[in-house]
Amino acid sequence: MARLHDIVVDSAHPAPLARFWAAALDGYAIAPYDEAELARLRALGIDGPEDDPTVLLEPLDGGPRLWVQRVPEPKRGKNRLHLDLTAPDLAAELDRLTALGATVLSRHEAHVVLLDPEGNEFCVAEGA
Numbered sequence: 118m119a120r121l122h123d124i125v126v127d128s129a130h131p132a133p134l135a136r137f138w139a140a141a142l143d144g145y146a147i148a149p150y151d152e153a154e155l156a157r158l159r160a161l162g163i164d165g166p167e168d169d170p171t172v173l174l175e176p177l178d179g180g181p182r183l184w185v186q187r188v189p190e191p192k193r194g195k196n197r198l199h200l201d202l203t204a205p206d207l208a209a210e211l212d213r214l215t216a217l218g219a220t221v222l223s224r225h226e227a228h229v230v231l232l233d234p235e236g237n238e239f240c241v242a243e244g245a
Contacts (some may be wrong), residue, residue: 123182131185135172140217148173196238203244
């Protein structure tokens with residue numbers, strides 16, 4: 118039986134979008150770039166982490182990994198899959214996320230739909 122291992126977000130600019138998600142999500146951090154990883158990127162003709170086409174966010178608590186990968190085509194239309202987040206104080210979380218670069222798309226009775234800095238939809242609801 119299959120298990121969820123990774124969640125992958127398509128992006129035009131992976132490094133800044135990965136920083137957004139690392140700041141937005143509790144328990145995630147961008148994987149460190151050690152000398153071996155930097156050498157691997159240089160061997161591929163990539164100058165460094167800012168130009169990395171696949172940025173890994175590692176879970177600090179054993180959840181699924183989150184990758185942000187460069188794709189050549191722009192986002193078109195509504196996401197067919199999105200993340201649902203919870204926060205104990207919805208109003209404060211909306212303020213925090215919009216300060217990070219998210220945009221409120223719509224408000225509903227039980228949740229708010231937002232866009233990340235590249236226009237990917239996600240939801241936030243009040244909860245533990």
